[in-house]
Amino acid sequence: MTSTLKIGLQAVGPLEAKLSSFARLGADEIALIRGRLTGPQAHPARTELLDGGNDEIRLVASGWAGVSRVLADGRRQILRVALPGDFVSHPPLIDTKVVALTAVRSFDAKPLLNDLERDPASAPGMREALQRAQVDLQRDLLNQVVRLGSLTAYERTANLLAELLRRHQRAGLGDSRRMPWPITQEILSDILGLSIVHVNRVLQQLRRDKLIELCAGVLAAPSPDRLAEAGMVAEGPPPRPA
Amino acid sequence: MTSTLKIGLQAVGPLEAKLSSFARLGADEIALIRGRLTGPQAHPARTELLDGGNDEIRLVASGWAGVSRVLADGRRQILRVALPGDFVSHPPLIDTKVVALTAVRSFDAKPLLNDLERDPASAPGMREALQRAQVDLQRDLLNQVVRLGSLTAYERTANLLAELLRRHQRAGLGDSRRMPWPITQEILSDILGLSIVHVNRVLQQLRRDKLIELCAGVLAAPSPDRLAEAGMVAEGPPPRPA
DNA sequence: CGCCGAATTGACACGGTTCAATTGAGGTGG
DNA sequence: CCACCTCAATTGAACCGTGTCAATTCGGCG
Numbered sequence: 345m346t347s348t349l350k351i352g353l354q355a356v357g358p359l360e361a362k363l364s365s366f367a368r369l370g371a372d373e374i375a376l377i378r379g380r381l382t383g384p385q386a387h388p389a390r391t392e393l394l395d396g397g398n399d400e401i402r403l404v405a406s407g408w409a410g411v412s413r414v415l416a417d418g419r420r421q422i423l424r425v426a427l428p429g430d431f432v433s434h435p436p437l438i439d440t441k442v443v444a445l446t447a448v449r450s451f452d453a454k455p456l457l458n459d460l461e462r463d464p465a466s467a468p469g470m471r472e473a474l475q476r477a478q479v480d481l482q483r484d485l486l487n488q489v490v491r492l493g494s495l496t497a498y499e500r501t502a503n504l505l506a507e508l509l510r511r512h513q514r515a516g517l518g519d520s521r522r523m524p525w526p527i528t529q530e531i532l533s534d535i536l537g538l539s540i541v542h543v544n545r546v547l548q549q550l551r552r553d554k555l556i557e558l559c560a561g562v563l564a565a566p567s568p569d570r571l572a573e574a575g576m577v578a579e580g581p582p583p584r585p586a
Numbered sequence: 587m588t589s590t591l592k593i594g595l596q597a598v599g600p601l602e603a604k605l606s607s608f609a610r611l612g613a614d615e616i617a618l619i620r621g622r623l624t625g626p627q628a629h630p631a632r633t634e635l636l637d638g639g640n641d642e643i644r645l646v647a648s649g650w651a652g653v654s655r656v657l658a659d660g661r662r663q664i665l666r667v668a669l670p671g672d673f674v675s676h677p678p679l680i681d682t683k684v685v686a687l688t689a690v691r692s693f694d695a696k697p698l699l700n701d702l703e704r705d706p707a708s709a710p711g712m713r714e715a716l717q718r719a720q721v722d723l724q725r726d727l728l729n730q731v732v733r734l735g736s737l738t739a740y741e742r743t744a745n746l747l748a749e750l751l752r753r754h755q756r757a758g759l760g761d762s763r764r765m766p767w768p769i770t771q772e773i774l775s776d777i778l779g780l781s782i783v784h785v786n787r788v789l790q791q792l793r794r795d796k797l798i799e800l801c802a803g804v805l806a807a808p809s810p811d812r813l814a815e816a817g818m819v820a821e822g823p824p825p826r827p828a
Numbered sequence: 829c830g831c832c833g834a835a836t837t838g839a840c841a842c843g844g845t846t847c848a849a850t851t852g853a854g855g856t857g858g
Numbered sequence: 859c860c861a862c863c864t865c866a867a868t869t870g871a872a873c874c875g876t877g878t879c880a881a882t883t884c885g886g887c888g
Contacts, residue, residue, distance in 0.1 A: 413732050415818055421736040423728050436725040437732070438820040483678040485727060486665050490655050490679070492734035493779030494663040497876070528834065537735030539877050544836060576657055578680040739844070770866060781845050786868060 358429030359403060361516030363473035366480075373467045380459060383452035387444040394434055394442050401433045401457060407448035408526060412534065413440040422535040424485060425508070429515040446526040484511075487578075492537050495576060500536050501546045502555060503575030509568055518562075525563035550574075600671030601645060603758030605715035608722075615709045622701060625694035629686040636676055636684050643675045643699060649690035650768060654776065655682040664777040666727060667750070671757040688768040726753075729820075734779050737818060742778050743788045744797060745817030751810055760804075767805035792816075 360374055381403065387393050393409055394400050409426040423440065426432045431453055432442045464471050484507060491500050512523035529547070533540040550556045555571045557564040565571045572579065602616055623645065629635050635651055636642050651668040665682065668674045673695055674684045706713050726749060733742050754765035771789070775782040792798045797813045799806040807813045814821065 411728075413728075413736075413820070415732075415736060419736045421732045423731045435728060436721045437728040440728065440820075479678045485731070486653075486655075486677060486679040486682065488731055489665045489727070489734060490657075490663045492731060494655075494657060494661045530834080540834095541836085541878080542876055545876095548836085578655070578682075772866080782866095783846080783868085784844055787844095790868085 358405070358427070358515040358517060362429040362477060362514050363470065365514050366476035367469045367473040369469045369473065370467075373470045376459070376467055376470065377456065380456035381451040381453070382455055385450050385452075387448040387450065389444050389446050389448075391444050392441050393432060393444060393448065393450055398434055399454070401431055401453045402450040403453040404428050404430050404432060405449040405451055407444060407446040409442055409448050409450075410445045410531070410535070411435050411440060411442050413437060415439075420534045421537060422531070424481075424488065425535060427508070427511055427515060428517060430481075445531050497536070497538050497542055497546050498549060499574065499576050500538070501532075501543070501550065501575075502571050503577055504532075504536060505550075505556060505563065505565065506568065506572040506575045506577050509563075509565060509571070520568050521566065522562055522564045525558060525561055600647070600669070600757035600759060604671040604719060604756050605712065607756050608718035609711045609715040611711045611715065612709075615712045618701070618709055618712065619698065622698035623693040623695070624697055627692050627694075629690040629692065631686050631688050631690075633686050634683050635674060635686060635690065635692055640676055641696070643673055643695045644692040645695040646670050646672050646674060647691040647693055649686060649688040651684055651690050651692075652687045652773070652777070653677050653682060653684050655679060657681075662776045663779060664773070666723075666730065667777060669750070669753055669757060670759060672723075687773050739778070739780050739784055739788050740791060741816065741818050742780070743774075743785070743792065743817075744813050745819055746774075746778060747792075747798060747805065747807065748810065748814040748817045748819050751805075751807060751813070762810050763808065764804055764806045767800060767803055 360369070360377060363369060363377075384405075385402075387407075387409075393402060393404075404426050406428050409430075409432055410422040411424045411426070411432070412420055412422045414420050422445075423435070423437075425445070426442070432450075435442070460467060460470060460474070487503075487507065491503050495503060509518075509520065509523055512518045513520050517523065529543050530540045533543040536543060538546070547556075547558065551558065553574075554566060555574055557566070602611070602619060605611060605619075626647075627644075629649075629651075635644060635646075646668050648670050651672075651674055652664040653666045653668070653674070654662055654664045656662045664687075665677070665679075667687070668684070674692075677684070702709060702712060702716070729745075729749065733745050737745060751760075751762065751765055754760045755762050759765065771785045772782050775785040778785060780788070789798070789800065793800065795816075796808060797816055799808070
């Protein structure tokens with residue numbers, strides 16, 4: 345077993361879990377995922393994930409990535425967070441890059457997706473799952489607009505944390521109450537469109553309100569429901585289990 | 587010539603102009619647009635554009651529509667504005683509806699899109715144009731996140747107005763300096779995530795700064811470039827002309 | 829031990845909201 | 859033709875959420 349293969353086996357976990365939550369996958373389809381992921385790469389924090397290729401698509405295998413736009417005067421907005429199991433590609437918005445928020449490992453997802461496009465019928469479960477994942481992505485993006493446009497700092501933060509918890513759970517990372525918490529408050533402030541100082545105070549308030557606990561790189565929510573409620577989360581029905 | 591056909595001929599204007607700005611369309615393809623638009627409908631302001639059908643897709647022919655989410659306590663965020671020539675469908679986010687911001691006329695776009703899906707090769711120009719329009723839509727959505735997350739009220743407003751000017755121009759409605767302005771400041775405040783009172787003050791400031799003029803339902807920008815600059819607009823290269 | 833980035837805290841400034849009242853512009857009925 | 863109603867736009871004043879600046883503490887890590 346080569347080192348690459350070892351990495352590959354770890355890597356499929358989150359993607360496999362995520363897709364399985366959207367549609368039932370056959371053993372052959374899971375094998376397809378494992379066999380078609382190539383070009384493993386390690387990205388130190390703060391580096392870009394994509395090079396020039398305009399149609400590049402990579403799968404985040406571990407760590408958190410962010411789609412971020414930097415304005416002329418230095419303000420930075422992170423448009424979306426990509427967790428393990430998520431795909432990233434060049435955003436159509438100018439001055440917008442995909443950067444590693446933590447250390448990240450990724451794979452080239454082009455071969456896998458090309459195969460599917462060429463012969464959709466060969467992996468019907470995958471195809472449906474990817475479609476649903478795409479819809480989910482769009483939903484989270486719309487929700488990010490609501491977060492930034494209509495929620496207070498406190499609600500905004502709770503809303504984001506609830507979303508990240510759900511996504512981690514779906515990717516098989518952590519349970520519904522706990523997830524890794526690898527990012528700084530500065531990064532969080534760039535996601536939420538708040539100042540770093542205010543993020544700090546909001547997090548403290550959330551802790552005082554017993555909505556979250558934060559220690560040793562792990563974020564725990566004693567009651568995910570109360571957290572979601574505080575964040576005005578609009579919950580749809582859970583996806584069809586596999 | 588029936589009344590419906592008359593409406594149809596007016597309706598293809600914006601869509602035809604928009605798509606033509608993305609790819610060269612053959613005469614047969616334009617005829618396809620005209621022939622395949624059915625189910626014309628008139629929507630009074632403040633009503634929903636879509637009924638139950640989950641896969642419904644409609645083309646806005648005149649007026650402005652908005653994708654809006656209403657929170658439990660009544661706060662409303664308009665996620666995106668749909669102008670003539672834009673398609674609308676059920677958003678994946680819960681509690682989110684497509685509503686008429688002004689009086690709107692629309693068509694059922696399903697037959698047209700179904701034809702294209704069934705036989706993509708029959709209208710290659712259309713296919714490419716629709717793809718580019720889709721990318722453009724995604725870009726505007728990402729930009730809405732930046733607007734709400736990182737820009738001040740003044741910048742936010744300038745940025746939105748610049749975007750609406752560009753989109754109107756692309757749809758062949760008004761030139762690069764002028765566009766119809768059919769919405770109230772309350773609606774604008776729901777797009778920008780600001781209070782109605784503050785929107786009023788920002789608009790006055792923009793007028794004092796000679797960035798916009800507003801009268802008789804028409805918005806004029808003496809210098810679109812300065813407006814875009816004030817809005818921190820990240821301009822990409824213009825689309826390939828037809 | 830000493831360094832450095834991240835987290836935390838306090839004081840203050842400011843952008844934006846809220847409340848409340850006024851003005852202006854159609855639209856309708858007497 | 860005027861009176862009246864309603865909704866949108868406008869204005870003023872007070873309030874408050876959030877940003878800014880600056881200093882301090884904390885926690886790894888060499």
